[in-house]
Amino acid sequence: MTETLGSTGEFGFIEAATKSLPQGEDVLVGPGDDAAVVAVPDGRMVITTDLLVEGRHFRQDWSSAYDVGRKAAAQNLADIVAMGARPTSIVVGFGGPADLPTAWALELQQGLGDECELLGVSIVGGDTVQSDKIIVSVTAFGSLDGRSPVLRSGARPGDEVAVAGRLGWAEAGFAVLNRGFRSPRTVVEAHRRPAPPYAEGVRAALAGASSMCDVSDGLLADLTHIAVASEVLIDIRSAALTIPEPLQAVASATGADALTFVLTGGEDHALVATFEPADVPDTWTVIGTVAVGNQTHPSGTVTVDGQPYAGPTGHTHFRS
Amino acid sequence: MTETLGSTGEFGFIEAATKSLPQGEDVLVGPGDDAAVVAVPDGRMVITTDLLVEGRHFRQDWSSAYDVGRKAAAQNLADIVAMGARPTSIVVGFGGPADLPTAWALELQQGLGDECELLGVSIVGGDTVQSDKIIVSVTAFGSLDGRSPVLRSGARPGDEVAVAGRLGWAEAGFAVLNRGFRSPRTVVEAHRRPAPPYAEGVRAALAGASSMCDVSDGLLADLTHIAVASEVLIDIRSAALTIPEPLQAVASATGADALTFVLTGGEDHALVATFEPADVPDTWTVIGTVAVGNQTHPSGTVTVDGQPYAGPTGHTHFRS
Numbered sequence: 001m002t003e004t005l006g007s008t009g010e011f012g013f014i015e016a017a018t019k020s021l022p023q024g025e026d027v028l029v030g031p032g033d034d035a036a037v038v039a040v041p042d043g044r045m046v047i048t049t050d051l052l053v054e055g056r057h058f059r060q061d062w063s064s065a066y067d068v069g070r071k072a073a074a075q076n077l078a079d080i081v082a083m084g085a086r087p088t089s090i091v092v093g094f095g096g097p098a099d100l101p102t103a104w105a106l107e108l109q110q111g112l113g114d115e116c117e118l119l120g121v122s123i124v125g126g127d128t129v130q131s132d133k134i135i136v137s138v139t140a141f142g143s144l145d146g147r148s149p150v151l152r153s154g155a156r157p158g159d160e161v162a163v164a165g166r167l168g169w170a171e172a173g174f175a176v177l178n179r180g181f182r183s184p185r186t187v188v189e190a191h192r193r194p195a196p197p198y199a200e201g202v203r204a205a206l207a208g209a210s211s212m213c214d215v216s217d218g219l220l221a222d223l224t225h226i227a228v229a230s231e232v233l234i235d236i237r238s239a240a241l242t243i244p245e246p247l248q249a250v251a252s253a254t255g256a257d258a259l260t261f262v263l264t265g266g267e268d269h270a271l272v273a274t275f276e277p278a279d280v281p282d283t284w285t286v287i288g289t290v291a292v293g294n295q296t297h298p299s300g301t302v303t304v305d306g307q308p309y310a311g312p313t314g315h316t317h318f319r320s
Numbered sequence: 321m322t323e324t325l326g327s328t329g330e331f332g333f334i335e336a337a338t339k340s341l342p343q344g345e346d347v348l349v350g351p352g353d354d355a356a357v358v359a360v361p362d363g364r365m366v367i368t369t370d371l372l373v374e375g376r377h378f379r380q381d382w383s384s385a386y387d388v389g390r391k392a393a394a395q396n397l398a399d400i401v402a403m404g405a406r407p408t409s410i411v412v413g414f415g416g417p418a419d420l421p422t423a424w425a426l427e428l429q430q431g432l433g434d435e436c437e438l439l440g441v442s443i444v445g446g447d448t449v450q451s452d453k454i455i456v457s458v459t460a461f462g463s464l465d466g467r468s469p470v471l472r473s474g475a476r477p478g479d480e481v482a483v484a485g486r487l488g489w490a491e492a493g494f495a496v497l498n499r500g501f502r503s504p505r506t507v508v509e510a511h512r513r514p515a516p517p518y519a520e521g522v523r524a525a526l527a528g529a530s531s532m533c534d535v536s537d538g539l540l541a542d543l544t545h546i547a548v549a550s551e552v553l554i555d556i557r558s559a560a561l562t563i564p565e566p567l568q569a570v571a572s573a574t575g576a577d578a579l580t581f582v583l584t585g586g587e588d589h590a591l592v593a594t595f596e597p598a599d600v601p602d603t604w605t606v607i608g609t610v611a612v613g614n615q616t617h618p619s620g621t622v623t624v625d626g627q628p629y630a631g632p633t634g635h636t637h638f639r640s
Contacts (some may be wrong), residue, residue, distance in 0.1 A: 028364060029469055032549070034402040034533050035368035036464070037469050040360040047444065048355035049459055051413035053451040082354040092369035093413075093457045124367065137413045139369055142355070149349055149357050213354050229352070243553035244337060264385040 005105060006098030010128050013102060017109045017126075022048035024122040026088050026143075036124035038089050038141060046142035046149065047081035054134035059311055062177050065104045067192040068136065069111020074090040075216060075301035076140035078196040079271035082214035083097075084150035086206025086287060087198075089124045092138055108136065119241045147205050150229030152271070155211040155230035159274040161288035162281075164204070165197035166190065166242070167219055168258070172264025180255060183244040201284060204273045212273035218264040220302050220309055223242060223272060228300040230274075235287040235303045260311045263304065325425060330448050333422060337429045337446075343557040344442040344631075345569060346408050346463075356444035358409050358461060366462035368399035382497050385424045387512040388456065389431020395536060396460035398516035398589035402534035404470035404525025405462035407518075409444045410436060412458055415451030428456065439518055467525050470593070475531040475550035476514055479594040481608035482601075483519035484524070486510065487539055487561070488578070491585025492570040499547030499574060504566040516589035520603060524593045527601045532593035538584040540622050543592060546619040555623045556583075556608040573600065580631045583624065 005013060018031040029037035038045075050072070052058060058068045073090065080087040092112060096105060109123075121140075149260060171193025182188055196214065204212055211230055215222045216252070228236045243258045251258035274290050275281075293299030301308070325333055338351040349357035358365075370392070372378060378388045393410060400407040412432060416425060429443075436443060441460075493511025502508055517536065524532055531550055535542045539556075547554045563578045571578035594610055595601075615621030620630070 027401075029471065033472050034399040035366045035405070035460075035468075037464070038365050040365050042361050043360050045357045045358050045360050045365045046463070047358060047409075047411055047459075047461070049411040049413050049457070050447045051415055051449045051451075051457055053415055053453065053455070055452075056450055060324055061544075081356040083489060089367075091367055093369050093371040093459075095371055095373055095455070098567070125369060129371045129372045129373055130376055131371075131455075132375075132453060133451065135371065135415070135455055135457075136450075137369070137371055137372070137455075139367075139411060139413075139459040140355075141365070141367070144357070149353075149355075151349065152353050152425070193579050224416075235540060251576070291391060 081201025165270030168261030398563025485590030488581030
């Protein structure tokens, strides 16, 4: 008989899930008490939270439990590095139906743990409840190690806009899966398991990035957050955006526009930041400029080649 | 037309929900960026997380949105105070269907905010997604202000067991609601909106509590956590447990045992702790003793009047 969450029970599952969790030096009290205690050496804790819901953020027939775990951790860790911080720990809320195989939940946990292990991050606590649909709630923590956080509001006219990481891959993978296909494999894998450029967040902060955020809603949507918070106009040069071959292949096969994947696809968790021109790290690609808003294109606007982008500008929850 | 999450949209809702959030002195970066930044004066952050799911942890016909918010905040803040810490901030993940009235979500937010305001706690960030059932995920943070955390593992033979706060009220309220009644009002209100004895956590820590936890699964279940973690035998004296009049009324009306409400009812978020006899604060009630386990009742066991308790010992998720 397959063990399920119902037969294992809440405490049995928690025991199985936590017994082999590696705990880093920063963890003063790990899982198993009312709360965890984590050292915050410089006295400032960076905090972010994301909720993933089955059917909305993942599908069991498209993604394995392990992949869902990797993705849930990755998107939170990307938010921490987008502040210029070093991720240290996460806590996980998990909901699932009583008939969910316990193995599924443990594979999810393994995915979370493996993504965390890339960065030496510890899973320090969590909560497990029963719910009809699978729910994964991750809250991630990071340390600034004495640096200032890199906010969305610091972009200045004259700065260059640069990106690190992939754009449009996850969206192309979604388009493929949505049509019932499983290839090109690279974009499908990108949808299942993002690969944020973790090391580039601290690198950008050390290089003096004036603003930064991770690309979770789409390049244009997330740059708009920077343009609004910084009260500037941002212009992207489309020629600076390379369109990788797999994205061109998907665009041809699905009748989509490959540039739209790059400009509006989220969930790759690339990083986008602004720098004074001399400060851009050589691991980053310059794709545009920051200017003062004008009458045609006011501050808070993002243009592509000097014009508003005509296509959709990224997804938003609730609206369909 | 009633505004719904679908018509308001994710960003519209977030703007409405965060525009008037009071932010305490500890909040260095509040809502609106990739992550929040919170000051942790003594370099150690206390962290806990809880997930509430509609139908499992609350019902819209039993609890108002405002009550759900109060309860979601309260149960997390209780975990922070159960470590002997001072709650400082929370983040909130929220999921709801597109046709949920925006007013419902804002009332939930108001409930969260009002519970937090009791303790000067700030809501520093969150995430909002679409889901069929309403989901509220709260992660709460606290500061030890230089003290050691009070763990579950520190109870010592010779200590006294003491409680602060209400026991069995929420469970009696649940029993009433479950039968379709709405009174006694005091227990129904206790189910809807717990009133944890927040000030008693730090008081117990300062008094030298050797172990502490909050009563979320039921007194016997949570004391068992202490007995197991501390490797001791705990005995409760039933005569020391007062049975309040409303609980007796519910027990009479439903054919239940009022003592069972007190011993096994969770969700009032009372605090239970162990102290050396001279250290028990006068705001706490002594209800039992800590001893070395023996052959009949080994360490890790909780007895009532020297005997294993014959009734159910508290709820567990997944098992029904």
